[in-house]
Amino acid sequence: MEGIYGVFVFIIGSILGSFFNLCIFRIPSEESIVFPPSNCPKCKSNIKKYDLIPIISYLILRGKCRNCSEKVSIQYPLIELLTGILFTIIYLYFGFSVELFLYLVLVSVLIITSVIDINTGYIYERVSLVGIIAGVVFIVYKYISSGEMLTYILGGVAAGGIIAIIILLTNGMGWGDAEVAFLCGLFLGLSSSILMIFLSIVLGGIGASILLVFGKKSRKDAIPFAPYISIGGLIALLYGEGIVKAFLSYYGLY
Ligand SMILES: [Zn+2]
Incomplete structure (x- = not known):
């Protein structure tokens, strides 16, 4: 079935x-x-x-x-x-499930925002806003159904915050990237959000190197980062818990 x-x-x-x-x-x-x-x-x-x-x-x-x-x-x-x-x-x-419906809204927002970012280099607030609203609904639902809420709020703040710090230090990303990281974090909770940021930076580095090697981009070009946050976010959504647990137990922390 x-x-x-x-x-x-x-x-x-x-x-x-x-x-x-x-x-x-x-x-x-x-x-x-x-x-x-x-x-x-x-x-x-x-x-x-x-x-x-x-x-x-x-x-x-x-x-x-x-x-x-x-x-x-x-x-x-x-x-x-x-x-x-x-x-x-x-x-x-x-x-x-209710979660499924909200995750599908998240994926939809990520697809639209990532492809627009690839095509134009811009992230549009009204697309991000749909994801943020869905994220808030998700948190409210989680609170009602399981009493959990704090980890999702912290996930959003941590993911958006780390990207914001990178923007302030390096100028390498745009505020739209912080919005996308923030809205993903609302769905992921704290540990999966940190995993998402880690994955997106690694994948972004690999992606940028490939584009540089093949001469598609020069060192000065801004790379669209939303697609990497989206891929990192999806991996973290599907496998985050398992990856974080494996990582912690490897270091004897779990
Ligand atoms: Zn025609």
Whole structure:
């Protein structure tokens, strides 16, 4: 049964992913994400309902607009696929629960914010705000259901705070990165938040080195950091407890 629900969650994820594509392209240009409906950026023709099937429509149309044959960015099916896969992984891990719904909001915010950061180098407050609101709802729910609250507040403060200190010392990141770290921390609790920051800095270092080696970026270019916080945050969400325990017991602390 879980497999059938998994497929269902994947389909929901990929449909939402196609809405996230719209957000990713429209938020930086200050366009409405509600109106007008999806259209071709070149010929402006509205995309037909039957051409809006996530991933499949792209394959059927071979990545071209049905009306004018303008190439459609590969980013569209990739975001749909990524959203479907991440939604399914998180569902399989947490099962149907209130937490699952809030984690899916978190993942959605991270996908939109990371891809906009990669495309434009900017992080938009209204995207982060959705994540912060979901984080506050998550904390309230945790408090009601288990009495736990402090670790999540500390997680947000610690994650946002560490990035803020890095910004003040090095100028290497932007305040948007601190917002993203803060909102992830609200969901993770203190120890997983610290793990997330550690992972994101390591992954960011590796990513930046690769881009430097292949000459895609120079030393002066700012690297978009939100994707690394997001990857670190997702690893910490799924495996944080286990990794932190293994680490502590290795040093005889647990
Ligand atoms: Zn067109």
